[in-house]
Amino acid sequence: MRFVLRSLKLRHFRCFEAFETEFSDGLNCIVGPNARGKTSVLEAACILLRLQSPRVSKLAPVVQHERQGFVVDGYFGQRHLQFYFSRNRKKLALDEVAQADAHEYLQVGRVVYFSNTDIELVRGSGEVRRRFLDFVAVQRDGLYRNALRAYDRALRSRNLLLKGYPVRWREVAAFEEPLLAAGRLVSEVRARLVAELQPEADAAHRVISGSREELRVEYRAGAGEDFAQALDAARGEDARLRQTTVGPHRDELAFFLNGQSTEYASEGQQRTVVLALKLGAMRLLERHFGRTPLLLLDDVFGELDVARRNALLAVLPSGAQKLVTTTHLDWMASGLEAHRIPLG
Amino acid sequence: MKRADYPTALRTVIGELKRLPGIGPRSAERIALWLVQSRDARADAVARAISEVTTQVHPCERCGFFSTEPLCDICADPSRDPSVLCVVEQPTDVLPLERTGGFRGRYHTLGGRISPLDHVGPDDLRIGSLIERTREEKFSEVILALGADVEGEATANYLAEILNAMHVTVTRLAQGLPAGAGLDHADELTIQRALSGRTRIAPHSL
Ligand SMILES: Nc1ncnc2c1ncn2[C@@H]1O[C@H](COP(=O)(O)OP(=O)(O)OP(=O)(O)O)[C@@H](O)[C@H]1O
Ligand SMILES: [Mg+2]
Ligand SMILES: [Zn+2]
Numbered sequence: 001m002r003f004v005l006r007s008l009k010l011r012h013f014r015c016f017e018a019f020e021t022e023f024s025d026g027l028n029c030i031v032g033p034n035a036r037g038k039t040s041v042l043e044a045a046c047i048l049l050r051l052q053s054p055r056v057s058k059l060a061p062v063v064q065h066e067r068q069g070f071v072v073d074g075y076f077g078q079r080h081l082q083f084y085f086s087r088n089r090k091k092l093a094l095d096e097v098a099q100a101d102a103h104e105y106l107q108v109g110r111v112v113y114f115s116n117t118d119i120e121l122v123r124g125s126g127e128v129r130r131r132f133l134d135f136v137a138v139q140r141d142g143l144y145r146n147a148l149r150a151y152d153r154a155l156r157s158r159n160l161l162l163k164g165y166p167v168r169w170r171e172v173a174a175f176e177e178p179l180l181a182a183g184r185l186v187s188e189v190r191a192r193l194v195a196e197l198q199p200e201a202d203a204a205h206r207v208i209s210g211s212r213e214e215l216r217v218e219y220r221a222g223a224g225e226d227f228a229q230a231l232d233a234a235r236g237e238d239a240r241l242r243q244t245t246v247g248p249h250r251d252e253l254a255f256f257l258n259g260q261s262t263e264y265a266s267e268g269q270q271r272t273v274v275l276a277l278k279l280g281a282m283r284l285l286e287r288h289f290g291r292t293p294l295l296l297l298d299d300v301f302g303e304l305d306v307a308r309r310n311a312l313l314a315v316l317p318s319g320a321q322k323l324v325t326t327t328h329l330d331w332m333a334s335g336l337e338a339h340r341i342p343l344g
Numbered sequence: 345m346k347r348a349d350y351p352t353a354l355r356t357v358i359g360e361l362k363r364l365p366g367i368g369p370r371s372a373e374r375i376a377l378w379l380v381q382s383r384d385a386r387a388d389a390v391a392r393a394i395s396e397v398t399t400q401v402h403p404c405e406r407c408g409f410f411s412t413e414p415l416c417d418i419c420a421d422p423s424r425d426p427s428v429l430c431v432v433e434q435p436t437d438v439l440p441l442e443r444t445g446g447f448r449g450r451y452h453t454l455g456g457r458i459s460p461l462d463h464v465g466p467d468d469l470r471i472g473s474l475i476e477r478t479r480e481e482k483f484s485e486v487i488l489a490l491g492a493d494v495e496g497e498a499t500a501n502y503l504a505e506i507l508n509a510m511h512v513t514v515t516r517l518a519q520g521l522p523a524g525a526g527l528d529h530a531d532e533l534t535i536q537r538a539l540s541g542r543t544r545i546a547p548h549s550l
Contacts, residue, residue: 153461153494160460171458171466174502178494 003291004321005045005109008074012067014040023323024339027313030325032343038325041343042113042296045323048072048081049109049294051092051102052135059085076109103142110139110293112282114300118274122255122262129253130190136281137193140288144189151182155244162242179247180227186248187221193284194219194253200287201280208279208315209272213257217277222250275300279315292320301326310336354380406477408453408470409435418450425449427484431474431503433457433491441489449487452477457490457499466502474503478510485513487542504545515542 002025009020015037030038039055043062046054053062062085063070069086082093092099099105113135120128138145158175161168198217205215223246224230230246237245255262255273262273286292295316301309301324313336316322329340349355354376361372379387403409404416411417418424418438428449432438435453454469478486486507490496504514 150494154498157460157494157498168465170502170505171460171498174458174498174505175460175494177501178497181497182494 003077003109005049005294005323006075006077008041008045008048008072010041010044010073011071012064013044013070013072014062014064016040017064021341023321023341025321026319027336027338028321028323028341029329029338030323030341030343031327031329033327036344038343039298041341042298042323042325044072045074045294046111046113046296048074048083049076049111050135050139051083051106054113054115054135054296057131060087063087079108081105081108102145106138106142106145110285110289112278112285112293112295114275114278114295114297116299118278118300119267119270121274121277122265122270126250126252130249130251132277132281133190133193133251133253136197136284137189139285139293140193141189144185147182147185147189150178151186151248154179154182155247155249159243162238162244167239176231179244180231183223183227183247187223187227187251190248190251191219191221196284197277197280200283201276204279204283204315205272205276208275208312209269214259215273215276216256216259218254218256220252220254221248222252223247275312282317286317292317295320295322297322297324299325403435403453406473407451408455409438409451426481428487429477429481429483429485430487430489432489433496433499437489447487454490454499457495458502459495469499471503471506475506475510478507478512483512485515488514488516488545490516500545508545514545516545517542 004025005023007020007022009018010016011018013019015035019037019041021041030041032038043053043055046052047059047062053059056062069084069089071082071084073080073082075081080093080095082091082096084091092102092105094105094108121132134144134148138148154175158172158179161172161175194217201217202215206212227247231244234244234246255277257265257269257273262270265273282293282295300312324338329338350358357376357379358369358372361367361375362369364372367375379390400412401410402412404411404419405414406419407416409416409418411419413420425448428447429452430441430447430449431452431454432441433454433456438451438453441447441451452470452474454471454474456464456469458464458466458469477483486503488500488503490500500516504516507514
């Protein structure tokens, strides 16, 4: 059995009261006018496999208005995935067996999400870049999720304590050891991922740009060289600002074309860079797990002229399963086989 | 015509049972029906047992474990090693440690852990009485058997700092307890291993 998303069922999800569909194992085109739920279907596929939305960091806005919770349900290969989410309860099942934690569930399927808003990876805040890194890192190494969560809890605890009046330093100090331990793991995993991503993204960039420009990806640790030392040195500043000012939550990624920061690159160059990053992530996961992740492409063809659209389709591995949203299909090169899913 | 339902008294019982942990609406109804339909004295016995347990069982004055006397069985047992104290988060963490048979000292239950995100600070826990006991009972070793997650670690660090200043040897359970899970979820072997491999938290090792 091929490792592809075979079906998807939604309930109380975004604009859908209920919806269900099947997918082919190659190219799937979700076609329909604006606001019919095309993006929502891709989001649902992503949440089903990764328990995370590519659009928002919290899942609450995904629940249909006036409803308690949503359900996503589907088959990936032979595995049956079911996820229920409400504000106060989450339930996971794998092959109809309830799961106490998400570890095994998240081993089933992997995803790379391409969106027309990807340019934010270059133009947006550091938060966007960290989210991209973490989305890939968690897929590569399931245990990374624990480190991220522990870091987040320790950080929020320390920040809350720093807002107390007067600040109870003994309690602040008590949270520093777990903060450092989890933070070091997070930095380590991110640095390693960037080192692996760099050559893959550079190679993808050469192919899609057809140029000889070199793409370099640089990881800048928000914890400096030594997190413990940095935290110690920042204590006065932290007390003044009432928050933790150093650590992986301040990590940054920087991109360079032939040594020039992409901040100054043209829009076309920036779009090519972010596409290369996503393709790089795809290759990295492909190499690591021996199969191409599910490719979700939301409106990425909108901005491109016909020639470039077909060129992009050509760089995506032909054997990979793809879910593509579009308002119309006239641009598609004839002879390209696609399973059509009409909406509205 | 008004649609019939169970009498109010029966509905009240179902409502109360439903609020108990682990009991859903269906089980609540089944239990309530069994209670009213049982012809022997079972239902009365259940009612009596429940009312007795709430009036008689309370936290031990010294350690916080369940007890019907001022002092619990463990605190009152003279054959216990008075020089070693094991600090746990909840009274329910005591029995899993007892079952390993690997510990002969006494316990202290904190009633939780320091968790700013849940608005629990040191003053909400039995830390004052822990300090007092440490001063009076002159333990040679205090073992911190707290959870291996962020709040468990932080609470252990907090206590270690205070206890080290009182010149008592502080040790922690060796790693190996599942992260995020309390002692009551760990199996016996895991706890036993953690107990025998405990490590010292020396002053200034933090
Ligand atoms: N939580 C929600 N509850 C109900 N409706 C929602 C919710 N969130 C979003 N919607 C609505 O769902 C509809 C579909 O949104 P979606 O972004 O999936 O459409 P789309 O087909 O991708 O549109 P476009 O072609 O413009 O990208 C929108 O009208 C949106 O307002
Ligand atoms: Mg859309
Ligand atoms: Zn006692």
